[in-house]
Amino acid sequence: MTENAIELKNLTKKFGDFTAVDKLSLDIKENEIFGFLGPNGAGKSTTIRMLCTLSTPTSGSAKVAGYDLIKDSAKVREKIGLVAEKMIMYDKLTAAENLRFFGKLYAIPKQKLEDKIDELLELVNMQEWKHTQISKFSTGMKQRINVIRALLPEPEIIFMDEPTLGLDPQTTFSIRDITRDINKSDVTVILTTHAMIEAEALSDRIAIIDHGKIAALDTPQNLKNLIAESDTSVFGAKITNLTPKLIGKINSLDVVAAVAQQDDHNLKISANGTDALNQIIDVIRLEGGNIASITNSNDSTLEDVFLAVTGKTIRDQANEKAAPTHHRHGQAPKARIR
Ligand SMILES: Nc1ncnc2c1ncn2[C@@H]1O[C@H](COP(=O)(O)OP(=O)(O)O)[C@@H](O)[C@H]1O
Ligand SMILES: [Mg+2]
Incomplete structure (x- = not known):
């Protein structure tokens, strides 16, 4: 039986009088690639930020990996990885040094972290760049490191907020392949995008959101x-x-x-x-x-x-x-x- 990775019940976020996310209710299944598709300002990033415990809902509730978003936020954080809209990376450090830095934040034991770094660099075909400074990387290479950074703590669920925004077509394809590979290793993927093609190419199901509300939710074909x-x-x-x-x-x-x-x-x-x-x-x-x-x-x-x-x-x-x-x-x- 498949469990739900995420359950939203009337999840709402207001900024003053403005409602950015308006009573979102939906379930995301385990091991699904679930896409939030909507124009700029639809409330996608705000939703992701709430589900990652970075922003407190105004009302409503959600369960992430079986834990209550608000009561068990520390547990939620242990289960998730986030590829945020903006990359966070230290240009002067090498790929490995960057990953080590973030790995230490997650308190991953030393040897385990080294093994994990090698494994993840291999996943995105970046082994040979392990000891190269990030400043020498193309945007696409940086994004690959950014994606695997989110995988360091071995999350059950990964959130990817516009993962291919601003990337060239070739890199976009490679990030999509990586996303599928991540999903094949039993990770639930929540993706936001304003690109129809991306939503369709990757998602098992898509929620079309507009003005913080679901306009439609189903498989791309349906x-x-x-x-x-x-x-x-x-x-x-x-x-x-x-x-x-x-x-x-x-x-x-x-x-x-x-x-x-x-x-x-x-x-x-x-x-x-x-x-x-x-x-x-x-x-x-x-x-x-x-x-x-x-x-x-x-x-x-x-x-x-x-x-x-x-x-x-x-x-x-x-x-x-x-x-x-x-x-x-x-x-x-x-x-x-x-
Ligand atoms: N911290 C904030 N304060 C006020 N308004 C915000 C804040 N964050 C987002 N918004 C507004 O909420 C709406 C949804 O934003 P966002 O979730 O970033 O949309 P999307 O990711 O779909 O483009 C936008 O109108 C945005 O201006
Ligand atoms: Mg956004």
């Missing part, structure tokens, strides 16, 4: 199936003379749940009902829009799911240069897939 089974469709429309006014008109249709602008010509439109496509085409024509193409992809992507459940594309907030999404007066999206 999330995508949700769209296929619902009366929600996500259309891709290429309009050669796209204007904000036209986008507003499309968005004001009752059948339309959300419109997200991809670039100068392309929209993603999440809509409900069988007549949605006709109405969308009609309003575009009526407003003088030139339709170059409209597609209704049966093969929905996680991005489509995200749009349908949150009413926006993840890029809107992850990348400030991206065009804004046009919301219907701040209402929740009308997608009927929950």
Whole structure:
């Protein structure tokens, strides 16, 4: 029987009047790779910080590795490792010296620590860099050391907060491989990311979070199936003379749940009902829009799911240069897939 590695019950974090994490309730199974997917500011890091005992919940509770987060926080700390958003590393020290420094903080016995350092360097293919100063490392190499640092105390659960943020594609792939290897050695992995591809590539299950709340939670495949089974469709429309006014008109249709602008010509439109496509085409024509193409992809992507459940594309907030999404007066999206 599989136990739960983590159980959240109404876990909440407020900063003054602002609610960053809003009554999160969910279970994460032992040996699962569980992904929190959400835009910047969704509350991912705040959740991780609470689960790692670095930040006290405002209300609600959680069990981590069977221990109560608040009553047994010292026990929780013994069971977990954290790869934080910001790397903590001493540039003037070598890889081994860095790992030794942190190993001593965990009070790992000397010989055991030396063996562990070798084992972990091997895990990430960094043996030959053992005695090299961190300052000579690329960001990707530093991140590999950062990841294994979290494994020194042999945690049952490892938290990885945006582990591939800012890394080049090759390093990103290698960090993903390492993450899978860690998981194969019976470690539960909790991962946060704002990259759909990352969430999909790694996670057994994904919680899409937005404004501190769960918008959807399931396996990547089931999330995508949700769209296929619902009366929600996500259309891709290429309009050669796209204007904000036209986008507003499309968005004001009752059948339309959300419109997200991809670039100068392309929209993603999440809509409900069988007549949605006709109405969308009609309003575009009526407003003088030139339709170059409209597609209704049966093969929905996680991005489509995200749009349908949150009413926006993840890029809107992850990348400030991206065009804004046009919301219907701040209402929740009308997608009927929950
Ligand atoms: N210490 C803090 N004080 C005030 N607001 C905070 C603090 N930490 C985070 N926040 C706010 O809480 C929200 C969630 O932040 P965070 O958990 O870092 O999001 P994510 O990791 O999903 O990008 C953001 O709006 C952020 O500005
Ligand atoms: Mg974060």
